[in-house]
Amino acid sequence: MSDGHARREKPSRYAFSTRGVRFGADDACRGLLYTPDRPTDPPVVVLAPGVGLPWRPTLEATAERLADRGYAALAFDHRGFGNSGEGQLVSPARQRADLDAAIETARSAPEVDGNSLALWGMDLSAGTALAAAAESAAVDAVIARFPVVDGATLLPKWVSPRLRGLATGVVDYPLSVLGRLREVPAECRGKRVPLFGAADAVTAIGADGAATGARAAVGRDPGTTPARSLVKLQGHDVRGSVEELRSPILFVAGEHDSIAPPDAVTALTESVSAASLVQVPTDHYEPLSGGALERTLNHELAFLDTEL
Numbered sequence: 001m002s003d004g005h006a007r008r009e010k011p012s013r014y015a016f017s018t019r020g021v022r023f024g025a026d027d028a029c030r031g032l033l034y035t036p037d038r039p040t041d042p043p044v045v046v047l048a049p050g051v052g053l054p055w056r057p058t059l060e061a062t063a064e065r066l067a068d069r070g071y072a073a074l075a076f077d078h079r080g081f082g083n084s085g086e087g088q089l090v091s092p093a094r095q096r097a098d099l100d101a102a103i104e105t106a107r108s109a110p111e112v113d114g115n116s117l118a119l120w121g122m123d124l125s126a127g128t129a130l131a132a133a134a135e136s137a138a139v140d141a142v143i144a145r146f147p148v149v150d151g152a153t154l155l156p157k158w159v160s161p162r163l164r165g166l167a168t169g170v171v172d173y174p175l176s177v178l179g180r181l182r183e184v185p186a187e188c189r190g191k192r193v194p195l196f197g198a199a200d201a202v203t204a205i206g207a208d209g210a211a212t213g214a215r216a217a218v219g220r221d222p223g224t225t226p227a228r229s230l231v232k233l234q235g236h237d238v239r240g241s242v243e244e245l246r247s248p249i250l251f252v253a254g255e256h257d258s259i260a261p262p263d264a265v266t267a268l269t270e271s272v273s274a275a276s277l278v279q280v281p282t283d284h285y286e287p288l289s290g291g292a293l294e295r296t297l298n299h300e301l302a303f304l305d306t307e308l
Contacts (some may be wrong), residue, residue, distance in 0.1 A: 016067035021074065021109075024101040030083040031055065031076025031102070034067040035111040043116035043308040044072040044106045045143075048099055048125035050285075051090060051154065052195040052205060052225070054082030057218045058288045062120075065297055071304065072112040076102050078125075080186075087186035088195060090204055090229035092151055092236040096128050100136075107138060116140060116308050120300070123148045123260055123284070124236075130249065131241040141307040142245075143300050145252040146260035146284055147268060151236030154259065156206030157199040165193060165202040165230045172227040191227040204229045207258040213285035242271060249275045250303040252296065256283040276303065 016036045023029050036042055045066055049055040055075045063073040077084035078095045099119075107114035118141040121129035126147035133139040148154060156162045172191040179189030196211040197203030204225050205214075214222045249272055253265035262279055269275040278299045280287065287296035 016064070021076070021105055023076075023105040024079065024084075024098050028079045028085055029076050029098050029101060031074055032063070033106070033109055033111070034063045034073040034075070036067045036070050036072065039070055041111075041113040042070055042072045043118065043304075044074060044109070044112040044114065045118045045120050045304065046099070046102050046106050046129075047073055047075040048095075048102070048119070048121045048129060049075075049077065049081070050122035050146075051124035051148070052081070052088070052214065052222055053218060056082060061289055061293055062297060065293075065301070066304075069301055069304075071308070072106075072109070074102060074106045074109075085186070087189075088223060088225045089232075090124075090195075090225055091232050092124065092128065093232070095125065096131065099125070099128050099132055103132065103136065103138060118142065118304060118308055120145070122146055124151065124154065127238050127242075130245060131238040133247045133249075134241045134244040139247055141248045141250075141304065143250045143252065143303060145287070145296070145300070146254050146257055147251060147265060148260050149238045149242055149268065151233035153264070154205045154207075154233055155230060156197070156201060156203060158206075161200055161202045161206070162230075165204075165227065166234060168193065168202065168227040169229070169231040173231075176226060176228065187224075189226070192224040193227050193230070195222045195225045204233065205259065207284075209258055209283060213283060217285045217288050239271075242268065245272050246274060248303075248307045250300060251275055251277045252299065253277065253279045254284055254287070255279055255281045259284045 059075045063075045066073040080087040119129035120143040122145045126144035127149040133142045176190035194203045196214045253262040286292040
């Protein structure tokens with residue numbers, strides 16, 4: 001791919017339209033549906049942000065590129081993140097419910113062809129997308145960028161901070177209930193730990209470069225999460241669901257990814273019958289913007305062009 005393509009200008013805002021959407025439990029999830037001016041009744045891609053990230057600063061450029069290519073795109077925040085509330089609780093089960101609601105919202109949107117639908121997810125949301133595709137005939141294809149199917153792999157790699165974090169998470173459960181009863185703001189209840197940190201720190205997502213990469217992706221400190229997020233991640237595992245996949249899947253691995261190591265992504269593809277794999281020379285967060293986004297997204301667009 002030429003450097004000129006990597007520096008391609010932002011798509012014209014007049015090539016697509018957008019509208020806000022609300023869905024999920026109590027309409028708590030908020031997002032934006034991008035619809036290209038051409039074609040009419042386009043295929044639709046549901047975009048779920050990476051763990052601990054809001055969609056706007058991390059997926060806006062991707063949604064615009066999809067619309068520029070002729071795809072509708074629904075990008076949204078999971079409950080507790082971005083414009084979908086407060087607290088930043090990482091709950092894989094709740095995020096799966098949010099994704100299921102997003103799929104139904106996308107399928108029923110009058111601007112799109114709801115019978116031609118793909119899922120796009122990154123790290124934990126990629127694993128969630130794979131599990132959803134295994135259980136739903138409505139999903140025609142999945143792009144799993146740097147997928148994480150075992151939540152425990154996101155936790156600190158060192159035993160001591162992981163155990164201390166899990167112990168703090170257990171304590172957080174009753175304290176958070178008490179805080180809710182006392183009407184304490186969600187971001188102030190119970191025990192909290194940093195969302196991102198090093199592999200030797202008490203944190204929810206612990207890997208070398210995680211905090212720096214997340215901060216660069218969202219343009220600020222990503223903040224903290226309830227400590228019980230660690231307990232929820234420890235118990236999350238969708239590897240069994242992935243083995244049931246029959247939809248076409250594109251797995252994307254990052255050569256320098258410390259959160260979803262390329263060897264783990266490659267091993268995951270071996271259990272999926274309709275899997276394709278591409279490895280890109282990036283870390284975990286670099287392809288969310290700039291030239292790395294263009295290079296990575298080109299592989300993903302080629303896959304969508306073939307499958308949708």
